[in-house]
Amino acid sequence: xxxxxxxxxxxxxxxxxxxxxxxxxxxxxxxxxxxxxxxxxxxxxxxxxxxxxxxxxxxxxxxxxxxxxxxxxxxxxxxxxxxxxxxxxxxxxxxxxxxxxxxxxxxxxxxxxxxxxxxxxxxxxxxxxxxxxxxxxxxxxxxxxxxxxxxxxxxxxxxxxxxxxxxxxxxxxxxxxxxxxxxxxxxxxxxxxxxxxxxxxxxxxxxxxxxxxxxxxxxxxxxxxxxxxxxxxxxxxxxxxxxxxxxxxxxxxxxxxxxxxxxxxxxxxxxxxxxxxxxxxxxxxxxxxxxxxxxxxxxxxxxxxxxxxxxxxxxxxxxxxxxxxxxxxxxxxxxxxxxxxxxxxxxxxxxxxxxxxxxxxxxxxxxxxxxxxxxxxxxxxxxxxxxxxxxxxxxxxxxxxxxxxxxxxxxxxxxxxxxxxxxxxxxxxxxxxxxxxxxxxxxxxxxxxxxxxxxxxxxxxxxxxxxxxxxxxxxxxxxxxxxxxxxxxxxxxxxxxxxxxxxxxxxxxxxxxxxxxxxxxxxxxxxxxxxxxxxxxxxxxxxxxxxxxxxxxxxxxxxxxxxxxxxxxxxxxxxxxxxxxxxxxxxxxxxxxxxxxxxxxxxxxxxxxxxxxxxxxxxxxxxxxxxxxxxxxxxxxxxxxxxxxxxxxxxxxx
Amino acid sequence: xxxxxxxxxxxxxxxxxxxxxxxxxxxxxxxxxxxxxxxxxxxxxxxxxxxxxxxxxxxxxxxxxxxxxxxxxxxxxxxxxxxxxxxxxxxxxxxxxxxxxxxxxxxxxxxxxxxxxxxxxxxxxxxxxxxxxxxxxxxxxxxxxxxxxxxxxxxxxxxxxxxxxxxxxxxxxxxxxxxxxx
Numbered sequence: 049x050x051x052x053x054x055x056x057x058x059x060x061x062x063x064x065x066x067x068x069x070x071x072x073x074x075x076x077x078x079x080x081x082x083x084x085x086x087x088x089x090x091x092x093x094x095x096x097x098x099x100x101x102x103x104x105x106x107x108x109x110x111x112x113x114x115x116x117x118x119x120x121x122x123x124x125x126x127x128x129x130x131x132x133x134x135x136x137x138x139x140x141x142x143x144x145x146x147x148x149x150x151x152x153x154x155x156x157x158x159x160x161x162x163x164x165x166x167x168x169x170x171x172x173x174x175x176x177x178x179x180x181x182x183x184x185x186x187x188x189x190x191x192x193x194x195x196x197x198x199x200x201x202x203x204x205x206x207x208x209x210x211x212x213x214x215x216x217x218x219x220x221x222x223x224x225x226x227x228x229x230x231x232x233x234x235x236x237x238x239x240x241x242x243x244x245x246x247x248x249x250x251x252x253x254x255x256x257x258x259x260x261x262x263x264x265x266x267x268x269x270x271x272x273x274x275x276x277x278x279x280x281x282x283x284x285x286x287x288x289x290x291x292x293x294x295x296x297x298x299x300x301x302x303x304x305x306x307x308x309x310x311x312x313x314x315x316x317x318x319x320x321x322x323x324x325x326x327x328x329x330x331x332x333x334x335x336x337x338x339x340x341x342x343x344x345x346x347x348x349x350x351x352x353x354x355x356x357x358x359x360x361x362x363x364x365x366x367x368x369x370x371x372x373x374x375x376x377x378x379x380x381x382x383x384x385x386x387x388x389x390x391x392x393x394x395x396x397x398x399x400x401x402x403x404x405x406x407x408x409x410x411x412x413x414x415x416x417x418x419x420x421x422x423x424x425x426x427x428x429x430x431x432x433x434x435x436x437x438x439x440x441x442x443x444x445x446x447x448x449x450x451x452x453x454x455x456x457x458x459x460x461x462x463x464x465x466x467x468x469x470x471x472x473x474x475x476x477x478x479x480x481x482x483x484x485x486x487x488x489x490x491x492x493x494x495x496x497x498x499x500x501x502x503x504x505x506x507x508x509x510x511x512x513x514x515x516x517x518x519x520x521x522x523x524x525x526x527x528x529x530x531x532x533x534x535x536x537x538x539x540x541x542x543x544x545x546x547x548x549x550x551x552x553x554x555x556x557x558x559x560x561x562x563x564x565x566x567x568x569x570x571x572x573x574x575x576x577x578x579x580x581x582x583x584x585x586x587x588x589x590x591x592x593x594x595x596x597x598x599x600x601x602x603x604x605x606x607x608x609x610x611x612x613x614x615x616x617x618x619x620x621x622x623x624x625x626x627x628x629x630x631x632x633x634x635x636x637x638x639x640x641x642x643x644x645x646x647x648x649x650x651x652x653x654x655x656x657x658x659x660x661x662x663x664x665x666x667x668x669x670x671x672x673x674x675x676x677x678x679x680x681x682x683x684x685x686x687x688x689x690x691x692x693x694x695x696x697x698x699x700x701x702x
Numbered sequence: 703x704x705x706x707x708x709x710x711x712x713x714x715x716x717x718x719x720x721x722x723x724x725x726x727x728x729x730x731x732x733x734x735x736x737x738x739x740x741x742x743x744x745x746x747x748x749x750x751x752x753x754x755x756x757x758x759x760x761x762x763x764x765x766x767x768x769x770x771x772x773x774x775x776x777x778x779x780x781x782x783x784x785x786x787x788x789x790x791x792x793x794x795x796x797x798x799x800x801x802x803x804x805x806x807x808x809x810x811x812x813x814x815x816x817x818x819x820x821x822x823x824x825x826x827x828x829x830x831x832x833x834x835x836x837x838x839x840x841x842x843x844x845x846x847x848x849x850x851x852x853x854x855x856x857x858x859x860x861x862x863x864x865x866x867x868x869x870x871x872x873x874x875x876x877x878x879x880x881x882x883x884x
Binding site: 654 | 833840850857
């Protein structure tokens, strides 16, 4: 099997004497390289960082000062980037990709976009505001207002980036990812880093933010297998799926897990097992649905409601979560309600809803698709531009929420700390507690040996202590009712209790270990036979696309959703100005009317009436409790007393 | 055959002669379903009648409150004056608010007695309106024993109506019906 030649940072192929490791890494990366399906209307696709960097200029800015250009456009290369002196600790270094457009260029761009409407235009679905309630819309309104005051990328930046990127594609159309292979904790981790020149989620798709440069990533986790450990026919799930043939150096690697990065999520919910039906694959290539604008990676095509939490509202959001959980699970308000159980919990009041459109109806890149990958760029930690340059990869917009600021590189966070996905890719996806299949079998065997040894020790110890206990018990009974031995008796009594507890604890440990041993033996037999737990057992809350019926809202409902908050503010001002004495009543009437209208659009009149009535009943109950507290206490005590009296008399009668 | 529920199904098995095993199995299944249905229906009927009784008591309370308030005034003198006194006007407004609610309460009680699906939602709406009335009265310091009593009945009814089995018995039936129809 021929292995592709890897590329160095300056695009020169590594010669034949390059390490076998690099060649193997590239081969692994290519074997499992993903297929990306984009959404129609997406303008930016994975590009090579070298080409981006050559179009950018390098700047730094200190707090309260103007930005200073370090290297002009055309002077920045990956090599020079790796040599930048990052010695100014208070300065923020950033690359700048876009320049302000001339008005004529902007107009020409907009006209050209309109002409290409049929092929390239994104068609939004149900508005994001129509999918959530008033509180979320209000928080969204606040968020939009803050955009006027905090830093943001210039309004024409997206257009400028699109034009520059289009020129780059015209010069040389290529789609490239940046690959990295990490070996950690028995896993071979294939990292696929995708670099986009611009993230136009806000301006293009009603999302949360725009920023220059965007790094996204997915990972494939491989395990080296020894068929003798797991069994030749032991892995019916992965059998034959690694595309291996006899003599193939990649044959010993089996894909076990994938993890797609999406916004700032980490942990168990991110990863999927290779045999999970949710993971689409074409041969050995996992399929990724890329969200429009934000470029988040998803397993299934669809529209994902993503909630952005503002740090200011964090505590309120947590309280809202607790209350929702209490209402839904403890009070069981929607138990048995098929519609409500299918809808799931409502979005949190204090989080701003945005939609990630990962429809997969646009361009596709990957093996066997309309566009294919160029030879990947291999990432190594010792490369200067990766490790030395800790600045931002795009414009620094001075946004305190950081949403509009460009990201740092694959190795660093914006605050210059190292990304967990870089230094601990296994732990990032929650795999640090999962051994590879071969290691699992070996660990199981070792654990059973340890347990059996411990059982043997326990049995000996129990035998000794039980004998001592019987001895002590006999002696203690002999000393009973002997006044002259009272002190000794008390001492022996205490020892007896202590030893009895000790023996009971040992017996309990023996019994528990025996049960554990039995379980481990069964589990080992299953593991050796290649049988595994359900692929989704580790997932607590999967991020699933919004179901069609959840956001089937008419045009009127969407208009109402967009206008409701503004209208609410106008009514409040009118009440204060024209009817100050009736403000409270007016507010209550307005909120009731708005709630009724909203519930009508969503077909949730019954839920609204029920929730409101139950809420009022709770308030009324609290009032009664406050007003008649001691009477209620007295009545409760009398009731309990009467009940006890009745039960005891009944028992006596029987 | 008689059409009574439960005990009939338990104590008197239908006589079947000359039927094959398949037909017997079919009958057994139908009777099992009928038995489950009849038990479920009996529970639902009992619950509905308790709620209906409470609604009737509530309607009676509303009527009594209104009558007591109105009886406090000498209406001949009030009418003789050009305008009603503030207290009398207040009592009239109260009557205008509570009497329709009492009427709907009675209607809902009847609907609940005959296990109509709409009765559950109507009962909830009425409790909501009455609770708003009670809480508003409490907020403006109109705190009398009748308001507290009304609050108490509303709370008991809401608890009952919101119980899982009661809610499912009325709203769940609609979902089932919709699914079958679809």
